[in-house]
Amino acid sequence: MSKVILRVEDLRSFFFTRKGVVKAVDGVSFYVCEGETFGLVGESACGKTVTALSILRLLPEPAGQIVGGKIFLDGTNLLELSKEEMRKYRGRMISMILQDPMTSLNPVYTVGDQIAESVRLHQGLQGEKVDEEVISALRLLKIPSPEMIMRNYPFQLSGGMRQRVVGAIAMSCHPRLLIADEPTTALDATIQAQYLTLFKDVQKQTNVAIIFITHDFGVVGNMCQRVGVMYAGKIVETATTREIFKTPKHPYTSALMDSVPRLDQKGDRLYSIKGQPPSLRDLPPGCRFFPRCPVAEDICRQKEPAEVEISEGHFVSCWKVK
Amino acid sequence: MTRFIIVRLLQAFVALIGISILIFLLVRASGDPTLLFRTPLSTEEDIARIRADLGLDKPMPEQYWIFIKDLAHGDLGDSIVKRRPVTDMILERLPNTLSLALSSFLVSMLLAFFLGILAATRRDGWLDNGVKFLAILGQALPGFWVAIMAILVFSVYWQIFPASGTGGFTHFVLPVATMAFFLMPGMLRLVRSSMLDVLDSEYIKMARIKGLPERVVIWKHALRNALIAPLTTAGMIFAMLITGAVITENVFAWPGIGRLSIEALVSRDFPVVQGVTLMVAVAVLLINLLVDILYAYVDPQIRYQQM
Numbered sequence: 001m002s003k004v005i006l007r008v009e010d011l012r013s014f015f016f017t018r019k020g021v022v023k024a025v026d027g028v029s030f031y032v033c034e035g036e037t038f039g040l041v042g043e044s045a046c047g048k049t050v051t052a053l054s055i056l057r058l059l060p061e062p063a064g065q066i067v068g069g070k071i072f073l074d075g076t077n078l079l080e081l082s083k084e085e086m087r088k089y090r091g092r093m094i095s096m097i098l099q100d101p102m103t104s105l106n107p108v109y110t111v112g113d114q115i116a117e118s119v120r121l122h123q124g125l126q127g128e129k130v131d132e133e134v135i136s137a138l139r140l141l142k143i144p145s146p147e148m149i150m151r152n153y154p155f156q157l158s159g160g161m162r163q164r165v166v167g168a169i170a171m172s173c174h175p176r177l178l179i180a181d182e183p184t185t186a187l188d189a190t191i192q193a194q195y196l197t198l199f200k201d202v203q204k205q206t207n208v209a210i211i212f213i214t215h216d217f218g219v220v221g222n223m224c225q226r227v228g229v230m231y232a233g234k235i236v237e238t239a240t241t242r243e244i245f246k247t248p249k250h251p252y253t254s255a256l257m258d259s260v261p262r263l264d265q266k267g268d269r270l271y272s273i274k275g276q277p278p279s280l281r282d283l284p285p286g287c288r289f290f291p292r293c294p295v296a297e298d299i300c301r302q303k304e305p306a307e308v309e310i311s312e313g314h315f316v317s318c319w320k321v322k
Numbered sequence: 323m324t325r326f327i328i329v330r331l332l333q334a335f336v337a338l339i340g341i342s343i344l345i346f347l348l349v350r351a352s353g354d355p356t357l358l359f360r361t362p363l364s365t366e367e368d369i370a371r372i373r374a375d376l377g378l379d380k381p382m383p384e385q386y387w388i389f390i391k392d393l394a395h396g397d398l399g400d401s402i403v404k405r406r407p408v409t410d411m412i413l414e415r416l417p418n419t420l421s422l423a424l425s426s427f428l429v430s431m432l433l434a435f436f437l438g439i440l441a442a443t444r445r446d447g448w449l450d451n452g453v454k455f456l457a458i459l460g461q462a463l464p465g466f467w468v469a470i471m472a473i474l475v476f477s478v479y480w481q482i483f484p485a486s487g488t489g490g491f492t493h494f495v496l497p498v499a500t501m502a503f504f505l506m507p508g509m510l511r512l513v514r515s516s517m518l519d520v521l522d523s524e525y526i527k528m529a530r531i532k533g534l535p536e537r538v539v540i541w542k543h544a545l546r547n548a549l550i551a552p553l554t555t556a557g558m559i560f561a562m563l564i565t566g567a568v569i570t571e572n573v574f575a576w577p578g579i580g581r582l583s584i585e586a587l588v589s590r591d592f593p594v595v596q597g598v599t600l601m602v603a604v605a606v607l608l609i610n611l612l613v614d615i616l617y618a619y620v621d622p623q624i625r626y627q628q629m
Binding site (some may be wrong): 095105 | 518
């Protein structure tokens, strides 16, 4: 196994609002290795993006706070860094791609400016060297005629091209870890496939570790070596992609799999999990999935299940799994 | 960019012709100027002679042609009351209005932008709340009342600043402060909300992800985007100021265009009203042109659409 680059231990990030404390991330642990893609899967509002923003320490303050846990990047606990030290990690060591390429580029600066800014800041380059780095970043993302594109403004480019530019910004300073927050959700299907292939290439060339946030199991199967399934602020199951697909253990994971529409099975309705995820403000005392779980028992209502390793690298938090 | 400016200039010129026709017609529709010269002793012949003197006996198109021809020579006619060229009267007052307008504009806009941005970046902090309170106060208190209070406190009671007229720097303090107090709040709130919108956007999040220092995020990435909306309003405020701050000029006996237009309206001095209106129209057109050019400079999307 290659070197672990990021290790998150028992991360807790809460939002303190007038209506109460929202436990958006409540004890999340996982690790990502060099050159590996780790998928973070789950419904909307289950804490995937909050986990990502916590790693960057960019929660919207003062409401959002990291209240506990450790985040080790290459051995350094990010939560112990000063604000200024953390800022220098961003963009250089860790980068992130946001969901919507139409809004994540600044409309009044050229593409080249927006990449050059990072290059100047983190690599301390000046003059022509900056342009060279900008062009090589654009090349890495296979953007055609980069010398021309760098002089364009975002509104002159298509959505797919913009998302490549966002990728080029993220990769411009050769980060060790890249967080991709549903980077293909806003793209149409053909561009999506292209973008994913492109990413695998980028990873092969740079050996960057990727956290891929998505709700799409198709994307997971295509991109990720290992997956963490999140539910209501917790990772309920972690395993290799193969195992998750073949033998999902947690009832939530199985239910998620069943709700993926399949062409080879006829049916009147698409399967969906009954009920709603619990409010993160007011969590049930036992297992979080208990109210919607088809196999729940008494103990599930009373006590939260601990995480157990059922086979090497396969972790599940469920009373029913032994 | 040059083409963009030329096109806008041509548009402004066409608008100007339209405005001149409108002013020409409206002034003539507002009443017969010869009535002002009529005395109980005037005969029909006297009236006809005055009419001929003023050129009002000629057909309308010819009158308009004369109006335009004189205008091209910078001649706006003579004041009926003062018997002096209107152009001279305006030019005499213009420096006073311009200096007052420019200084109030600069003071209020700089304050509005600075405080608005500070308030937005410290949302719901004490500074934000203080600034919001100040803004509401400035919008709620009528300008003339603030002006009178300012005179009472600073000229009558403490006698720090002169209450009226022009002269040195001290004469500017009270009128400028009053105008700024009146003009700043709206702008401040606009800048604050525009800035808040921008700060919520994904590209600001992206800028932070890139590891940029907060001052670069605010003053480079956010500010330029937040400028776009308030720019139009700033242009309109400036145009309004050029036409003379009617209330402020009157309260502080400031010999500017605002006071001139009030005097002219009260004494039904048609050529002066006509001249001032035309001057205002030209000023508004020029400022709009300037705002458009600034827009194109700030927002590349506009720049590219126009070319």
